[in-house]
Amino acid sequence: MSTKIVVALLMLLSVCAGAVAQTPDPIQPWLGRWALFLPGGAGWLEVRQEQGYLDADILWYGGSVVPVDYVALNDETLLISRTRKIVRSKDADGKPLRTQINTEWLECTLHNDMLAGTLHRSQDDGRGIIKTRFTGKKIPPLPPAPDLSKIKYAKPITLFNGKDLTGWTLTNPESVNGFKVENGALVNDPVQPEGRPHLHYGNLRTTALFEDFKLKLQVNIPKGNNSGVYLRGIYEVQIYDSYGLPLDSHNMGAIYSRITPSVAAEKPAGEWQDLEMILCDRHVTVILNEKTIIDNQPLQGCTGGALTADEFVPGPIYLQGDHGRVLYRNIVLWPIVK
Numbered sequence: 001m002s003t004k005i006v007v008a009l010l011m012l013l014s015v016c017a018g019a020v021a022q023t024p025d026p027i028q029p030w031l032g033r034w035a036l037f038l039p040g041g042a043g044w045l046e047v048r049q050e051q052g053y054l055d056a057d058i059l060w061y062g063g064s065v066v067p068v069d070y071v072a073l074n075d076e077t078l079l080i081s082r083t084r085k086i087v088r089s090k091d092a093d094g095k096p097l098r099t100q101i102n103t104e105w106l107e108c109t110l111h112n113d114m115l116a117g118t119l120h121r122s123q124d125d126g127r128g129i130i131k132t133r134f135t136g137k138k139i140p141p142l143p144p145a146p147d148l149s150k151i152k153y154a155k156p157i158t159l160f161n162g163k164d165l166t167g168w169t170l171t172n173p174e175s176v177n178g179f180k181v182e183n184g185a186l187v188n189d190p191v192q193p194e195g196r197p198h199l200h201y202g203n204l205r206t207t208a209l210f211e212d213f214k215l216k217l218q219v220n221i222p223k224g225n226n227s228g229v230y231l232r233g234i235y236e237v238q239i240y241d242s243y244g245l246p247l248d249s250h251n252m253g254a255i256y257s258r259i260t261p262s263v264a265a266e267k268p269a270g271e272w273q274d275l276e277m278i279l280c281d282r283h284v285t286v287i288l289n290e291k292t293i294i295d296n297q298p299l300q301g302c303t304g305g306a307l308t309a310d311e312f313v314p315g316p317i318y319l320q321g322d323h324g325r326v327l328y329r330n331i332v333l334w335p336i337v338k
Contacts, residue, residue, distance in 0.1 A: 027054065027073055029110055033301055034136040035309035036060075036117075042234075042309035044301040045136065047071065047078070056080060060119075062304040064250075064257035069103070080106040086124055113138060139311070142298045146281045153214060153334040159206055159317060160186050160331040168204050171233075171307065171318055175202025178321050185220070186328040188227065188321050203305075205233065205318035212280045212336040215317065218329050221252075223269035225324030228256060231279045232315035233307035235299055237286060239326060241269045253288040256303045261286070261293035272329075280336055282311060 027049060036043030036059075044059040056071045058080070070081045082104050087096045102124075108117040115136030120129055159167060162184040170177055178190035178201040190201035210232060217229070219239055226240040235255055242251035243266050249257050252266040253275065265288040267273050276287040278296075286294040302309050305320065319328065 026076070029113075030073065030078055033139040034115055035139050035301065035311065036115075036134055036136045037309055038134045039132065042302050042306040043134070044309060045080075046300070058082060059257075059302070059304055064304060076109060078106075078108040080108070082106070108136070137310075139301060142283075142300075143281050145283050145296045145298070148278065148280070148285065148296060151278075151280060152337040154337050155334075157208075157333045157335070158331070159208075159333055160328065162329065165204075167207055169207055170202040171205050172202050175200050175321075177202055177204075179204045179319075182327075184329060186319075186331070187325070188319065188327075189325045190322055201322045203230075203318050203321045205230075205307075205316040207316070209314035209316055210333065210335060211314050212338070213278075214334040214336070215277045215279075215332070217275055217331040218272050219275055220272050220327040221269055222325050225269075225326055226320075227323055227326040228305070228320035229275070229277070230303075230305070230307070230316075230318040230320070231277060231284070233318050234302045234309075234311060234315055235279070235284065236303040236305060236320070237275070237277055239320070242266055243268045253286050253293045255284060255286075255294065255297075255299065258300060258303060259284070259294050259297050261288070262295065263291060263293055265289045265291035265293050 030047045031049060032047065034045040036045055038061060041061045043061060044065065045056060047054065047056045054071045054073070056068045057065050058068050059065045068080050068082045072079050083101050084104065086100045086102055090096055102122055104119055104121045106117055106119050108115050117134050117136060119132040119134070122129055164181055165179065176199045179186060179188050181187070192199055215231070221239060221241045223241055228236040228239050230236050238250060238252060238254045238256045240250065240252045245251060247260055247264060248254070249260040251261060253261050267289060274289050278285040282299045283296050284294060284299055285292065285296050302311065307315060307318070317333065
C-alpha cells in the first residue's frame with residue numbers, strides 16, 4: 001500500500017472519528033429545569049443524568065416537589081411516569097380502608113426549545129383516560145446571590161389598611177371568601193358548615209403587582225392551622241403551627257417543599273409572630289422573629305399553588321385561604337429599586 005493511500009485512509013478515519021465525537025447526545029436538550037404551564041395553573045420539572053441514569057423530579061399544580069417513578073427517552077419523545085394514590089373506601093372515622101395506585105404517563109417533545117407535553121391519567125373509576133396538554137420552557141441558570149447590603153428600596157407600601165379589603169381580591173372569583181377584618185387584623189376563617197356541601201374557600205391576592213421586594217408582616221396561627229404567603233404569586237413561604245417540630249421544608253417560614261429553615265424560630269400557636277421576606281434575583285431571605293432562617297438562598301422554581309410558572313413577570317402577594325384560621329396584620333412592602 002502506497003504512502004499516499006495510507007495517509008488518505010488515516011485522514012478519513014480522523015474525519016469519521018471527529019464526526020462521531022461531535023454527534024450531540026440526544027438527552028442533552030432535556031437536561032435542566034423546566035417551567036410547566038398547565039391549564040389554569042403551574043408546574044415544574046427537573047431532568048438530570050446521574051451515574052449514567054436518567055432521573056427527574058416534578059411538581060404538578062399543588063403539593064410538593066416529588067420524584068418521578070421512571071423517565072426515558074424514546075427517539076425524540078421523553079416519557080415520564082408518576083403515581084398517585086386513590087382512596088377507594090374509608091372506615092367510620094374517615095381512615096382509608098382500601099387504596100389503589102394509579103400510574104400516569106407524560107409524553108413530551110421539543111419544538112424550537114419549547115416543550116410540548118400531554119399527561120395521560122385514567123379516571124378514578126377506571127373508565128376512560130383524561131388527557132391534559134401543557135407546555136414548558138427551560139429555566140435559565142440562576143444568577144449569583146445578590147449583595148443584600150447594596151440593595152436600595154423605594155418608599156414602603158402599606159398593603160392592608162386595617163379596616164377593609166381595599167387592594168385585595170380573590171384569585172378565583174368563584175371561590176368563597178373566608179377573609180374579613182376583625183379588630184384591625186386580616187382574618188381568614190374557612191369554616192365548613194355541618195351537614196352541608198363542602199365549601200371551596202379562595203385565596204386572597206393584592207390587585208397590585210410587584211417585581212423584587214422586601215415584605216414584612218405579622219401573623220398569628222391558632223393551634224393546628226396553616227396558610228401560606230406567596231411572593232409574586234409564585235413562591236410560597238409556609239405559614240404553619242410547627243412549634244416544637246423537627247426542621248422540615250414544610251414548617252413555618254420554609255419555602256414550601258423546597259428550602260428548609262436553618263433554625264427553628266417559630267413561636268407557640270396563638271402568638272403574634274414577625275415575618276420578613278426579601279425576594280431578589282430569584283434568591284430569597286426569610287427572617288422569622290428576628291432570626292434569619294433562610295439566608296439569600298436560590299429558588300429552583302415555583303412552588304405548589306403558584307399562579308404561574310413564569311419567574312420573570314411581576315406578580316401579586318397572595319395569602320392561602322383554604323387551609324385554616326390565620327390572622328395577619330401590619331403588611332408592608334418595600335419595592336427594590338434597580
